Amino acid sequence: MTVAEPTADPADPLAPDALPIGTPLAWPVVDRDGTLLLERGAVLVGEPERDFLFAHFAPYRGDLELSEAPAPGESGPAAAYAPPGVREMSLAPGALMGLRTQTAGNGAPMHPCRLIGFAPNEMLFVTLPYVDGRMMPLNPGENVDVVAIASQTVYRFVCSAVAIHQTPFDYLVLSKPGAVRRRRERQSIRVRARLPVRFKLGAAAGPAGGVALAREVSARGLSVVAPWALGQVGERLHVAFELRTGGVETAIETSAIIRNVQHEAGSDAPATLGLELDELTPASQMAMKAYVFDRQDDLQQWAHTLR
Numbered sequence: 001m002t003v004a005e006p007t008a009d010p011a012d013p014l015a016p017d018a019l020p021i022g023t024p025l026a027w028p029v030v031d032r033d034g035t036l037l038l039e040r041g042a043v044l045v046g047e048p049e050r051d052f053l054f055a056h057f058a059p060y061r062g063d064l065e066l067s068e069a070p071a072p073g074e075s076g077p078a079a080a081y082a083p084p085g086v087r088e089m090s091l092a093p094g095a096l097m098g099l100r101t102q103t104a105g106n107g108a109p110m111h112p113c114r115l116i117g118f119a120p121n122e123m124l125f126v127t128l129p130y131v132d133g134r135m136m137p138l139n140p141g142e143n144v145d146v147v148a149i150a151s152q153t154v155y156r157f158v159c160s161a162v163a164i165h166q167t168p169f170d171y172l173v174l175s176k177p178g179a180v181r182r183r184r185e186r187q188s189i190r191v192r193a194r195l196p197v198r199f200k201l202g203a204a205a206g207p208a209g210g211v212a213l214a215r216e217v218s219a220r221g222l223s224v225v226a227p228w229a230l231g232q233v234g235e236r237l238h239v240a241f242e243l244r245t246g247g248v249e250t251a252i253e254t255s256a257i258i259r260n261v262q263h264e265a266g267s268d269a270p271a272t273l274g275l276e277l278d279e280l281t282p283a284s285q286m287a288m289k290a291y292v293f294d295r296q297d298d299l300q301q302w303a304h305t306l307r
Helices: 047-056 282-294
Strands: 036-038 096-101 111-118 124-127 143-149 153-165 171-174 178-184 191-201 210-217 221-226 236-245 248-263 271-278
Touching: 036 191, 036 210, 047 210, 096 282, 111 282, 143 282, 153 282, 191 221, 191 282, 210 282, 221 248, 236 271, 236 282, 248 282
Parallel strands: none
Antiparallel strands: 096 111, 096 143, 111 124, 124 171, 143 153, 153 171, 153 178, 191 210, 191 236, 210 221, 221 271, 236 248, 248 271
């Protein structure tokens, strides 16, 4: 019996019978907005997992070009306030920062660097950001977007690259920050989300074999709904997902510890898991915090522990 190939029209979503059970996928599967759900070669282990996929997402073939989905609406401007100066930001030497040239555009990633200190005229001295072992392309006079993480606050501002020095060590001089925006940070904040999270049982890296749905995100963890309980409290998963903040998409791949599991009726029924992410890179930590901070205006309740 010949199985019909799924339609090649990118406007049509996949039907459940287009995704085989127990057989590696010949192409990746994406959500309607292009977010990766399953990698090429992933294997659906049973019908409950496939049913979960179609209940929470709109699967499409990922090797076909989809029409660009409209970007979700951005939150309204923050309430006006007096922009803080460098001293009021309470940025300590060694504070984590992210830097991106404005010429690179909003789609470019932020590159991590560290604050060395600041001058009396509020110029900043920071370590040089590196990309793949090479100094990030940057010219004196070029404008840069900066994210700086203080102990209780995240600041976003714009600077100009004043000078690049390589003696006595590599460092960058930035102008006094302008267009400063401030976001409150509280470690316990969780925000609502709808993110596909690819998972693999165990902590080893490699192609993810299933997909869950993250409904809440904190700076260090996720609350996800999975097609079944993926493990016991204390066990590890390997997870991969993408975060989009301010036009920047960051791919995060790391191990996660299961901190709690809430079962629904039946052992094969969907379950809600609280995951604590570990082994995050500085760039991933920044992306997680930026995602939470950008969505605090939509927060309806405060939580103090991961469920």
